[in-house]
Amino acid sequence: MTKGKPRASLRTVRAEGTHREIGIKIGRECKDIARRIDRRMKAYARDCYGRSPAEELARARKVLPASRRFAPGFVEELEGYAEGSGLDFDSVFASVCDPEWEMKGCTDIAVNERWTRDDCVFAAHNEDVEPHNYTDIVLARVFPDDEPGYIGMNYGGIMPTVAMNAAGISMTGNALEPNDVRLGIPKMVVVREILRAEGLHDALKLSMPPGRGHSFNNIVCDSNGEIYSMEGSATTFDALYAEDGHLVHTNHYVSPRMWRFESDMHTRFSSIMRYNRAKKLLKRELGEVTVATFKRILSDHVGHPESICRHPDPRLAEPERTRTIFSSVFDLTNKVAWVCYGNPCEGMYEKHEL
Ligand SMILES: [Zn+2]
Structure with missing residues (x-):
């Protein structure tokens, strides 16, 4: 639908x-990525928090019982993932708890x-993270026996960061940095x-x-056009409703309550x-919005390199750099995902059915 070639x-x-x-x-299929994510989780714990791998795994184990009660199916998926990838379960679960996920940027x-x-x-999204995550993201179609299936962009194939399910629900969103972080159910769960x-x-x-x-x-969001931005911290939240039928969110609290x-x-x-x-660019197209609208907005470079389409800032140290590793648009009405792998200014959006 748009010019340009995907680079990978x-x-x-x-x-x-x-x-x-x-x-x-x-x-089994994502073993190589699972191992990379595992190595990075351990290096990050050491470099940023001075924690050994054993300490990091023990820390994650503390939130496992609550996670299992809340998400028994997902914890079983992670147990299977450990078996399939040849990693031990504690390491896989510690990767889900990795504080590095707190670094995500993103525009929605x-x-x-x-x-x-x-x-x-x-529901459209730019995924802004450390550039190395580019090779760790996988488009997954997951159909559990006892739940609606979903199509999503999953880290290591298993951890969805944006997705849409067969019941017409989408989950997108972005990182916040609340000051009430505590040991508890991880946000990736x-x-x-x-x-x-x-x-x-x-x-x-x-x-x-x-x-x-x-x-x-x-x-x-749901296919009836209900749109909520659930602005959470660890201990409370505000539910922002798109009263006028459209909404933008990035990485700061918008609600005065928060x-x-x-x-x-x-x-x-x-x-x-x-x-x-993003709000200004969207306003111009209201009434005529199509997938191409999102390509235009999500490729925008005002404020480059920390623009909506984000590129690594060479002035920053490597761990501080952020890049848009993919851009996605879920069409909840037709249950179709449009995904551009890499920066949307350079790539094209490809259509993927659920
Ligand atoms: Zn760009």
């Missing part, structure tokens, strides 16, 4: 059956049928659980479980700029 092909995986069978299949836009050319509901929802009520409830240790801003949970507003300039810029 996006890996895909498909798995169905019990949660354990799903985990085993994905673990959701628009409902009121403003789109073909009456579709869209929470986002996976949203996808087992059969409807909006359950999706919203699953997006903010009591006892969580942290939170993304979880954007939850301002006091912001760790350090002085680190949010890219977020503030992307938020305002």
Whole structure:
């Protein structure tokens, strides 16, 4: 639909059956990525927190019982993944708990049928993370026996960061840095659980479980055009509803109720700029929004390199750099995912059915 060539092909995986069978299949197919993520989790614990691998694994084990109660199916998927990839389960679970996921940036836009050319509901997203994550993301189709199936962009094939399920629920969102972080259910577990929802009520409830240790801003939409930005911290949240049928979110708290949970507003300039810029660009196209609208907005370079389409800033040390590793648009009405692997200014969006 757009000019340009993808520079590398996006890996895909498909798995169905019990949660354990799903985990085993994905673990086998994504063994190489699982090992890379494991090595990095251990290096990050050492370099940033001075924790040994044993200490990091012990820390993760503390939140396993609560995670298992909240997300029994996902924990079984992780057990299967450990078996399939040949890693031990404690290491796999510690990767899910990895504080490095706190570094995610991202820009999100959701628009409902009121403003789109073909009456579709869209949830769009740029995934902004450390550049090395580019080779760790996999397009996954997951069909558990006992839940709606989903299509998502999964780290290591197993940890969804954005996805849409067969019940017409999408989960997208972005990182926040709340100041009330505690030991609790990891936010990567929470986002996976949203996808087992059969409807909006359950999706919203699953997006903010009591006892969580942290939170993304979880954007939850359904095919009826209901759009929520669940601005969470570890201990509370505000549910921002798209009253006018469209919404933008980046990486700072928008709700006045949540301002006091912001760790350090002085680190949010890219977020503030992307938020305002995306809102302005979207406003111009309201009523005529199509997938091409998101390509235009999500490729925007105002404020480069910390723009909506983010590129590594050579002035920063390597661990501080951020890049858009993929851009996605879920069409909840037609249950289709459009994914551009790499920066959207350079690539094309390809269509993937659920
Ligand atoms: Zn770009």
